[in-house]
Amino acid sequence: MAEDRAAARLRLVLQHLGGPVPEAAVAHPTSGAHSVGSARPQQFQYTLxxxxxxxxxxxxxxxNGFLVIKNLVSDADIQRFREEFEKICRQEVKPQLLTIMRDILRYVECFTGPDIMAMHTMLINKPPDSGKKTSRHPLHQDLHYFPFRPSNLVVCAWTAMEHVDRNNGCLVVLPGTHTxxxxxHDYPQWEGGVNIMFHGIQDYDKNNARVHVEMEKGDTVFFHPLLIHGSGRNKTQGFRKAISxxxxxxxxxxxxxxxxxxxNIRKDILRTMNKVYGNTGDIELEDFFKFRARLVKGRRINL
Ligand SMILES: O=C(O)CCC(=O)C(=O)O
Ligand SMILES: [Fe+2]
Incomplete structure (x- = not known):
């Protein structure tokens, strides 16, 4: 029974992603869980x-705890960000908060409500793997890094700046784990080591489906901060770029x-801040977020 549900879920996820649906996953087409327009009133917990x-x-x-919106960011915007990104990599400019694209915010509001703070922005430049598999990002939940709640009002928008698939280390997600x-979390015991602050989960359900989220340039995946996700190694010679x-x-x-x-991550972040900014004294993790967070829409209420 649980297997039926897992197969039905995997089938739906793969359909959503537009990829081929394996035979085994198509074998249980009867799940009523996804029927749209059922007479039962809908109880939504994770969307507004x-x-x-x-x-x-x-x-x-x-x-599933994630949703891909295809072609959300225009080629012109991606090009603008790419140029900015490359300047930052060459240390020609200091990173500024990127102009938050209106189209992304429209969707963000479905998760956060109308008063929106950008809490943490990253330009991710995943390097070609050196052969030691250090370009992998271990499976984790982003909430581990965050000292704010409730988690259902938090969402990540991850935009591909080029085609991503298993070859260049696309995101891998464990659907449904946001519940x-x-x-x-801790540092994984990987032979080649792992990047600083890349904590991972050892104790997750190994039977949970795993989905590699292949995306095109400009596609954005929105995901819940409890969703277990990570990324594989980048086997290509290019840097895989994304905005998160x-x-x-x-x-x-x-x-x-x-x-x-x-x-453990609190101590890691505070130690790093101390190194970067000099003697930061008895600053707390929430001070770090208060300082970096930016209002992007509506009113700044608590954060
Ligand atoms: O891009 C990656 O490899 C991982 C990114 C990630 O975990 C995130 O954006 O939360
Ligand atoms: Fe993450």
Whole structure:
């Protein structure tokens, strides 16, 4: 029975991604869980009403914890960001908060509500793997890094700046894991080592489906901060570029993470800040986020 459900879910996920649907996954077409327009009133927990997402898209995110929107960012915008990105890599300019694309915000609002803070923006330049597999990003939940809640008002928008697939280390996600708890993270015991602050989860359900999210330039995947995800090694000679931005509804509030399972990353981040900015004294993780967070729409309420 659980296998039936898993197969039906995998089938739906693969259809959503537009990829080939393996035989085994098509074998159970009877699941009623995804029927659109059922008479039962819908209870949504992970998405808000704002008429941007279709019912099918909402149901997909509710069940799987991620949603790909194809062709969301125009080629012209990607080109602009690429040029900016390359200047930053050559250290010609200091990174500024990227102009948040209006089209992305329209979708972000479905998760965060109308008052939106950009909490953390990254230009990800995944290098060709040196042969030691150090370009891998271990499976993790982004909430491990964040001292604010509730998690359902937080979302990541990850935009591909070029075609991504398993060859250059696309994202890999474990659908449905956003409904579980925040798990314990630590540095993985990998032979070749791992990048600083790349904590991973050892103790996840190995039977959970794994989906490689292949995307084209300009596609954006939105995902929940409890969704377990990571990325494989980059086997190509090029740098795989993406923009990842975490947004939160400004109704979220900070929580202390000292002494919790997040204490290890808290210490790592504070130690790094101390190195970069000099003596940062008894600053806390929430101060770091308060300082870096930017209001991008509506009112700044708590964050
Ligand atoms: O781009 C990657 O390889 C991983 C990115 C990631 O984990 C994130 O954006 O949260
Ligand atoms: Fe992540």
């Amino acid at each position: 009403d704002n008429n941007v997402l279709s019912l099918e898209q909402r149901q997909f995110y509710e069940e 579980g708890p925040l798990l314990k 931005c975490h947004f939160a509804g400004s109704r979220c509030h900070y929580i202390p993470v000292k002494g919790t399972s997040q204490d």
